Amino acid sequence: MHVVATAGHVDHGKSTLVRALTGMEPDRWAEERRRGMTIDLGFAWTGLPSGETVAFVDVPGHERFVPNMLAGIGPVPAAMLVVAADGGWMPQSEEHLAALDALGVRHGLLCVTRADLASPAPVLADALSRISRTSLGRVPAVAVSGVTGDGLPELRHALDDLVASLPAPDETAPVRLWVDRVFTVRGAGTVVTGTLGAGRLRTGDELEMDGRPVRVRGLQSLGEPAGEIGPVARVAVNLRGVDRDAAGRGTVLLTPGAYAGTAELDLRLDGVPVAELPPSVTVHVGSAAVVARVRPLGGDTLRVRLSRPLPLRLGDRVLLRDPGRSGPRVLGGATVLDVAPPALGRRGAAAARATVLATMTGVPDERDELRRRGLIRRGDLHRMGVPVTVAPVAGEWLADPAHWSALGARLVDAATTYAKEYPLEPGAPAEAMRHRLGLPDIALVEALVTAPLSYRDGRVVTAGSGVPPALARMAETIAGDLRDTPFAAPEAARLAEIGLGRREAAAAVRAGLLLRVTDGVFLMPDAIDRAARRLANLDGPFTVSEARRSLGCSRRVAVPLLELLDRAGLTRRLPDNTREMT
16 A cells, blocks of 8 residues: 645645545545535545555645644655646645645655646646755646546556655564544544554554553554554554543554654754744644744754654654744754754853754764764664664663773773772772763673773772782781681780771771671681681580680670671571580
């Protein structure tokens, strides 16, 4: 199937033409038929001479319903611009063409209707000249009469040529289905419709809508149920467990995890100068229309803050419109340059950002994005629409090579500085290094460690670092004191004499030079094993006093040492407060 949107001024015969081509009634609402004009979107389809099927999104032509028109045109790859021979080019012809140009639509044809009422030649020449100056360029043109049928065979062949020229859709892409109509079917529940431009939908699929999971209960296309539908297609999706009020025009069905909603965008505008934009505009994309605040940055670049997040990617086209403006209201089309732009809080940040945006094209490029961002998670880059080929440096983190190299050099400097500031530490804690380098994940610190650094026990260790000589001498002095009485821990006065204060003692314990039994009580690192071997020589359960005598130490040392043995599982405390070896 192929999908084509109609476009053109009100009462120029768009619906009549679609009716003549398809034999179907596109104006389905009673109010539309009563007033003789399309108010909302209509849909109809027909076969072409080649055997292909084309579905039409028939859009309203009245200026009051331009938002409805844009909801129909937004997701569609091609357009049929309709101008009446007896009416000529009109204001809504111009606005619809401006909208197609702003959205970057490149495939279309011109159909001059009511050729039975006036000569089509002047209108054909005028319209083709106007269209040629837009993204559509040179298009085929056909003059028809929906009443007499003249020109309809030629139009069918022109439609065949048009759909044959459309680029092949990407069936492997994630789904992003912009909802343009919502209704309820008795016994089935909520049904949404839209144009599937890429990806595939299957019954039973789990999708996302407004950040919550939804399940596809059933699918229909061209009035027939289907188990699977590929692009490009008009689809109706029956959603399980979704209230009608929870889905509306402008909501989106998404492949889970493939898109991230963003409320702040940097854009490049093709249209009026950015300086002439009003403070607030309406941003149209897909079937959504969202109010946005404007902040000009450069001559053609700006930042917009949307009133609600939208699932956009780099390179997407959006349309900016001023609904309160007199005269032409389409301000221009814009290319999305960034969906996760940096904050502009600092003085001079806006000017610096404008300089960066001047170099950006909107074409997703992995190397450019890494260069600008330095570090980014693989999934975040993928959700921006950037193909990812490089391997992560740690976990899901991707890094720009130059930035990663600079971070490595900074880590060496930071670790060296830390070693000088804290000479008793056995290395710089990884968390401290993460903060000094401003890294978002501690895993990046370990990944950055290369010679002359090493990574031990959660610390970054500099080359040549180890136990400070002064600390080693203190530990050797204590070892000498304990040589003949290994459990007679030095008293506080002796520790002070040696120079072993709190910081030095903590550093000696971390370095494995001493064992901390309790506050102010230090033994050699093998004291637990030696105590267990000595206590094993006692007969049966033993008391604290018996243990103290066996170990040759005071109660100050015996009690906390026995508690260490209990925690190590080498002794067991009995109900009568005696202990036994395990």
